[in-house]
Amino acid sequence: MAIKPIQTMKRAGETIRSMFSRSSNAYPTAANSVQRIAQGDQNADMLDLMSRHKERLLRSDARYIFTSNSTVSGAVMQKAGKVYGSSWRFQSHSQDENFVAAVEADMAKIDTLLDIRGPQYSFRRNVKLESKSLDVDGDFFVLLTETKDGFPQLQYLEAHRIGQTVYDCEQRVTTGKYKGLRIQNGIIYNEFARAVAYRVLTEDGEDYQDVSARDMIHVTDPDWFSQGRGIPAIASGMLDWYDLAEVRDFEKIAQKVNAALTLKEKNATGNVDAAKAIVSGQRAKPGNFASQMLAGGTIRYLKHSDSLEAHESNRPSDGFLKFSDKIEASAFYGMKWRREMLDSSAVGGAGVRAFQRDINDCIVDRFELLERYKKRVAVWIIAKRAQQGAYTLPDDWYKCSFTKPREFTVDDGNSRKADREDLRAGIASECDILSRRGEDPVEFLEKRAEYLVKRNEIAAKYGLNPIDLGTLAMPGDPIELIEEETTET
16 A cells, blocks of 8 residues: 655644754855855755745846846747747547547637637737746746636736735635645645645735636746746846846946047147137036047047047957856856857857757757646637537547647758658658648648649649649659659649
């Protein structure tokens, strides 16, 4: 008989933690270094370490960085676009062909009707917003609801809408059906740390409604087994993004100062020639250095032997740019993305293949995370539509999936050439290649069959050989392959 699960949360009362001093010489820590200070005790469940203040602060900082830093915003939305990849078409895997045709057509028809906010939000295209929310907010929530006549509706709730009121400092639910259970950052847990309900705040944050986990889906990509709320992907590189923004702002100021200096005149006095100033109608600006405006630029006067030269600046230096790129690359790694996506020209040889593989691994990882939640929603929608009489459910009605986003390639031409060679060598199938490109193989073949029928009709209409309209044969192909294509056509 299996052992019973351990209760990680008490229904009432608080746990008293005792800590005893032991030997601290096993490994060096920040406490042993005069350059660093200790960061406090981190030996607790992540659920306890992430206070309400910390969770809100992380999300607030992440949103600020996303909205104010064009590099971060572009990278997050680029990643979201790659995860979407013009794909995510619903596929039913039932053995009932009539049901498959009916449910796939119905899901495509109601795609823009499911979101409660209106047709500008598509169940399919919402993937981009979902991916962005995971990177910036750390999580999001989906409420499963319906209209008065039973039509399924989805209400997406952003991370800040799940929480506790300003005046609610309790760690236990005090009233209602969940009384006595632990609540942390808006999530209500049972004694085994399983989420059983979510506290949805009103617009003003003064009131709330507890919603059962059966009716709401919490979408997040946890980094810890003891984690509760999601952690923004931007969080681990947050200090790097702040530092980069500040350094670049200072560098831009330096650039403006240097851009304002047009000429440097060195003379014996270090001041503007009084006669020239009267003729030009300008006076030297007060300060340690005399200067004069000239067509939007500035002439700076220096005390030296007479000379006139253009002002030149080598800022930003190569060292600054390389250092900035290094910091930026590490911040991108924290987001599970690669800086080379901004400019892949510096990547070559084996580095291209490794870079391409890293990006595709990241896309697949995000796809698997979102597909799991999408499948649950799709099954719920199908059940609701069946209750409305849209179709009859067979025994295997719940088997479904979504088409994968197309594979990322640095050199699409070489990738297609490699696909053709693998196909001819028999080490890859058309199904594999089409799936990597975000296509549904069956749908693709049906469209191709329809095209070939139309092609033959047009060729017969004008008395042409179908090959005259195009051929799949390539120079060097055996003649029997060409004859076989002619016969099939």
